[in-house]
Amino acid sequence: MLLIAPHAWQAQWSEIMPEPATLALAVHICPEDELLLCCARTCVDAATAKRISRLLRADLDWAYVMRTALSHGVMPLLYWSLHTTCPAEVPEAFRNALRDRFYANAGRNLCLTAALLQILHLLEGHGIPAVPCKGPVLAAAVYGNLALRQFSDLDILVHDRDVLKAKDLLISQGYRPLRRRTSAEEELLLQSRHAYILVRNDGMFAVDLHWRFADRAFFSPVDLECLWEHLEPVSLAGTTVHHFAPEDLLLILCVNGSKDSWKQLRTICDIAELIRVHQGMAWERVMEQASTLGSERVLFLGLLLARDLLGTYLPKEILQRIQASSVVKSLAAHVHERLFREIEVDGWPAEVERFVFGLRLRERVRDRVWYCFCYVIPTSADRALLPWPAGLSFLLCLLRPIRLTVKYGPPILNYITTLLRISRLKLLKALQALRQIS
DSSP, X not given: OEEOOTTHHHHOHHHHSOOOOSSSSOOOOOHHHHHHHHHSSSOOOHHHHHHHHHHHTSOOOHHHHHHHHHHTTOHHHHHHHHHHHOGGGSOHHHHHHHHHHHHHHHHHHHHHHHHHHHXXXXXXXXXXXXXXXXXXXXXXXXXXXXXXXXXXXXXXXXXXXXXXXXHHHHHHTTEEESSOOOHHHHHHHHHHOSEEEEEETTSSOEEEEESSSSOTTSOSOSOHHHHHHTOEEEEETTEEEEEOOHXXXXXXXXXXXXXXXXXXXXXXXXXXXXXXXXXXXXXXXXXXXXXXXXXXXXXXXXXXHHHHXXXXXXXXXXXXXXXXXXXXXXXHHHHHHHTXXXXXXXXXXXXXXXXXXXXXXXXXXXXXXXXXXXXXSOOHHHHHHSOOOGGGGGGHHHHHXXXXXXXXXXXXXXXXXXHHHHHHHHHHHHHXXXXXXX
């Protein structure tokens, strides 16, 4: 699901396949969105505090501010920044509603943290190495406060060889798979996807068991073996757990944002806060790893968004390399234009946009070929539509293009027909004008 303006895809094909931009992020935003950008940080400097105060004097749509803050996962930061800068300038009704949501989120985060520690203890007791990702550990290690990050589930990285064992352990402790799978489907899941989702029986939250950070279409975006070798201790609610080194975490966060087309401001905040906390980051190692893995565009895009939207400081050499890439600047402008669009549309325009966005992130030919190839590999939806015997499963490769054509073909054909009709009318008008001149 992508966030774009209503009917924009019908009028502007260039928005789906944007041309490289010469100036990044030159789009004007409304005061409500500007307020969110000013507040989406743990530390507000004097200049930003003045901007917040100025914005609060405008006639703001507070319902929109709350709705957007929640959907972008920055509600706690909005409350924190307003509360620490100029709380008296916020309307009382909104201030009270925001405060109630902040404390409700803080209480939920504490419950999720306790559940995470129980799961880690369970896995450790059965000899399964596990590393918590995002969620509570990111809030503690990067934001410095469990209450300042909004999250709804738990993400845990395990080795691929341990996924099914870990799944069975969680099932024995009151969790259930999001949907039932056969052994063959589970094997396909391990090969193609990046997480196994289980839901606690009371439905309060889900646990995502990761063995990688993105589906197979993201070809080698992170060196998993390197991650396990560079783990660092972090204090979480008085318990020491292991977490990723900041250099590795930076690339992981950029991968996480890119695979979701950077549709949430929270993912950009994660990067901005990580760089703020780790000002002595070994940038040489970050750049070397991104270059080796063919993930420079993924990294540069995350860094540029953090800089342009949240004012994150970047070393001069890094910034120069980013600004030399017209593709990265174009992708950043593309993200910025859609970041605060409320109306959601699905269907072939969103599917095409996701595909093109992901394709442009690939900088190596082999990664582009692999990315395209993964789009024609049968998914679980294809197999559910027409289950084939194991020996004939290769025929599903023929089914997927047919299914996509049936699903997206008619609107694409209608759109192309409309374009041709408009072009024909423009051509006729041009010929008519030429005749009048002659």
